[in-house]
Amino acid sequence: MNNKNVSFEPTFREKAVRRIGKFVKKNRKFYFFGVIAVAVVVFVTALGSALYDNRKRLLSIACVLLFFVSSSSFSYPVLPMDVSFVSDSIRSEDVAGTTYVSAEVDAKDVADLETISIDDQTVPTGSSYTKEDADKDPVYDGNGELLGEVLESDQISISEILNTEDETGSKDIEQEDNDDSVAGNTQFSADDWNLMLVNKQHPIPDNYTFATAQISSGGKLCDERILSPLRQMVAAAASDGVSLVVCSPYRSNNRQEMLFARKVDYYLEQGYDYMQSYTLASQAVTIPGSSEHEIGLALDIITDGYSSLDEGFGDTPAGKWLAQNSYKYGFVVRYLKGKEEITGIEYEPWHIRYVGVSAATVMYEEGICLEEFWDEYLY
Numbered sequence: 001m002n003n004k005n006v007s008f009e010p011t012f013r014e015k016a017v018r019r020i021g022k023f024v025k026k027n028r029k030f031y032f033f034g035v036i037a038v039a040v041v042v043f044v045t046a047l048g049s050a051l052y053d054n055r056k057r058l059l060s061i062a063c064v065l066l067f068f069v070s071s072s073s074f075s076y077p078v079l080p081m082d083v084s085f086v087s088d089s090i091r092s093e094d095v096a097g098t099t100y101v102s103a104e105v106d107a108k109d110v111a112d113l114e115t116i117s118i119d120d121q122t123v124p125t126g127s128s129y130t131k132e133d134a135d136k137d138p139v140y141d142g143n144g145e146l147l148g149e150v151l152e153s154d155q156i157s158i159s160e161i162l163n164t165e166d167e168t169g170s171k172d173i174e175q176e177d178n179d180d181s182v183a184g185n186t187q188f189s190a191d192d193w194n195l196m197l198v199n200k201q202h203p204i205p206d207n208y209t210f211a212t213a214q215i216s217s218g219g220k221l222c223d224e225r226i227l228s229p230l231r232q233m234v235a236a237a238a239s240d241g242v243s244l245v246v247c248s249p250y251r252s253n254n255r256q257e258m259l260f261a262r263k264v265d266y267y268l269e270q271g272y273d274y275m276q277s278y279t280l281a282s283q284a285v286t287i288p289g290s291s292e293h294e295i296g297l298a299l300d301i302i303t304d305g306y307s308s309l310d311e312g313f314g315d316t317p318a319g320k321w322l323a324q325n326s327y328k329y330g331f332v333v334r335y336l337k338g339k340e341e342i343t344g345i346e347y348e349p350w351h352i353r354y355v356g357v358s359a360a361t362v363m364y365e366e367g368i369c370l371e372e373f374w375d376e377y378l379y
């Protein structure tokens, strides 16, 4: 059908095959290669002419395919954004090599540190605490607490805490907790106020409200429902010769926002871009709206002779006592060692969270954190 073929002009294929034929006749030892060369020429020219003859059809198909590929989501994989505890923390780790850091902040923050101490007659080592390192740069814990030495003037005695008026009465609470924990297979409900899960993936609901109570006459607040268990725990520790100093209990959202914004600024000044700064800040200071301190159920506890919020607290008598006994009063060490990838927060032996005696006992016995407890009992 091609005019050139009709006029017997040799095609490219015919020319090539003829040339190869001549070459092979002269060089018989290349016969095998000649055969291969002919096959290749025939195949390539056949393919080429087939493509050329069908060029319009193939172009149409390519256009249709291109349209579907470009318009569907699979060609643009969506980057995971904080979809799970694990992936989030692993990703965070990659960002800067520094993971779950508690970084330093201005020394003026020391003044902000809210502290309630429980030294006094009941505790043998009473006022052994000194503020010799008070000028040392304080640092934040994973929930934005200011880590550092605690001002002595902020301390309030254990008797003051234990004698503060308490309408609910510790015996009532104790009774409630006992009733609650009688059955080993207690049914937990996701609606239980004390089991509320608050972390980066689970911010505090906008409409969440609770009544606060003063831990002491110093005006430090917590959820009023944990006041009695807290008193019982402090008293029990004191009778074991262990001093527990409560600092940074309830904290308003405004304060959390201020702490977080300052942390982001800190990393921006270090030369990180905004996304990196935000990620790093979220490891050192809880994102506003996702700190347990904002729901009044979390407390940071230090002890006489050791007033820094760092891992070393876990080795103090108070740190060990809390790890072993706090569950009896409904409290758990919220950010356990080895669970960093699940909680997204570094090991914090000082950060105590109220979950109720039943749940705390389960978590203590199984060695699980609150996220794992939810996975196991509440989802």
Ligand SMILES: [Zn+2]
Pocket: 141, 143, 145, 293, 298, 299, 300, 350, 351, 352
């Ligand atoms: Zn804390």
